[in-house]
Amino acid sequence: MTNNKRLSQRGESAASKPLRMDLEIYNEAIQNRYHPSFKPEGTFPMTVAENHLCWEMLRDKMQEISRNQEIPEWVASYGDPAGVLTFREAISGFLGEFLVKDKIDPNTLACSVGATSVIEMTSFLLGESGDTAVIPAPSYPVYTADIGVMAGLKRFDLQTHHEVSELADGFPVTLSHLENAKKDIEEKGSRFRMLILTSPDNPTGGIYSENQLIQIADWCEKEEIHLIVNEIYGLTLIDIDHPEIRKDYPKAIEFKSFGGIMKERKSPYLHLWYSLSKDFGISGYRVGIFHSYNEQLIAGYRNIGLTHAISNHTQWLLQEVLSDQAFVKKYLKSFQQALTKSYIIVRSTLKKLQIPFNPSYGSLFVWIDLSALMDMQSKEAQHQLWLEIFQKTGILITPGNGFGHSKLGMFRVVITSVSHTELEVAMERFEKFYIEKNSETN
Structure with a gap:
């Protein structure tokens, strides 16, 4: 019997399993990012764990090294x-x-x-x-x-x-x-x-x-x-x-x-x-x-x-x-200040809306409980809420799928992937969505 498989079993398994369940929508969001002038209705990708807060400072340091030192x-x-x-x-x-x-x-x-x-x-x-x-x-x-x-x-x-x-x-x-x-x-x-x-x-x-x-x-x-x-x-x-x-x-x-x-x-x-x-x-x-x-x-x-x-x-x-530890010290101080500001922006909205969340000590995230917005406590309802948030606000956050936790309706918000100004716009959109959705659910 001829084996017509083009891949090994490992290869077929890899081809059939996406790296992340949100990758396709993430790529869509990246292509349509918010800009206050050119794309005021654009999206806010806040799902992939990236830190963009002080990149310019680090980039300038790397460019200085590359200019002044021989490889x-x-x-x-x-x-x-x-x-x-x-x-x-x-x-x-x-x-x-x-x-x-x-x-x-x-x-x-x-x-x-x-x-x-x-x-x-x-x-x-x-x-x-x-x-x-x-x-x-x-x-x-x-x-x-x-x-x-x-x-x-x-x-x-x-x-x-x-x-x-x-x-x-x-x-x-x-x-x-x-x-x-x-x-x-x-x-x-x-x-x-x-x-x-x-x-x-x-x-x-x-x-x-x-x-x-x-x-x-x-x-x-x-x-x-x-x-x-x-x-x-x-x-x-x-x-x-x-x-x-x-x-x-x-x-x-x-x-x-x-x-x-x-x-x-x-x-x-x-x-x-x-x-x-x-x-x-x-x-x-x-x-x-x-x-x-x-x-x-x-x-x-x-x-x-x-x-x-x-x-x-x-x-x-x-x-x-x-x-250059003097530079590293200066960078970390600036980054931690910027991180704290991002966290405060998100926390203020969560407190105002009385959304349960875990006070963060660190990392790039806030872990929030949006289960009150779900008609049913099911994976399907959680998935639909995630899509609805993105479709109505342009904010892409990470649903609890894959985190292995028993509670449904939990979402991860990356707070460092957009600027402070962008984050404030995103939170304004989220607040409007939450109030409208909460009134429908209750």
Whole structure:
């Protein structure tokens, strides 16, 4: 019998599954973006996690470097697949100064083309096909593909709460949750291999306290489960002491990088993910970073990482940026101020309309509850509401599909993909829509 299939089973599966369920509408929105003069009825794409707030400042710095410095000869040659030493030294200096607040050995770092690559590589090296990664819900939808396509790991969405109000005092992840998940996974014939925490979180904007991370790390080390904390938004922090929002945090949690706990313990089971995509708004540069004291894991990463290696020119340019710590300090201050302003714009509208949401500590998002606008609590009603918001307002946000959470009617709003002026126009449109829709529903 002749096999007429043009692709492998893997190829056919890939061709039939879109990367994101909102990608087609996102591309439509991008082609029709709002402009106050040319497209006043245009759209506001607020669904893809991009940060456009301080790009001009960073671009000017990169242009200055390119004008005033010669490109070194090593840029044209092959380099260390895990990142050339001078680049890893610049990364270690940057992370040590601004994120971890302690010195980091560049030999504990491995770099590759974006956070997706780092997640995929780590999953491939730590887990066997059929193993399970546990992720507290709601969480980044594309984790499913990042851990599953190449490594073959399964995703377990850990339900720790239902209502957004339950996040008021931080993530309600307990050791009992983890014990029950382990039992459930093992009863189904799999192995609880990895626990992934994102702090600040996508989509809720919450953070894990240092004590909570210590307790979870204790449990994971005892159970020989790999704990990975994703700090891709580690410097995307909102000024929670700003007078307009201070009252939203009656029991404020201080962000502390997991890197400090890792350095103290140097455990082979504790790891950290980072990227320049979000804090610096350069997702197109494709720079992901893995930090671990597991020497065997770093060696494995290097040995199979050639296909994931970052362009040497990108490494050179960014090492020059990051080595200028006075500039980085100035940039981060400007970015965090702009981020806080964006958050306040969105928060003010949500408060005015009495829409439940989780007060963000950081990240690019606000996680909001629009279930009151749904006639029925169903995935179909949620999908229809998402489409209606876009069709009537031009605002494209992310529905709860794929985040793995039990509550329907939840939506993620990216607050950094448009300017402050554009964001204010978008919120005016949203307010008008919400009032009209709410009167119809009630």
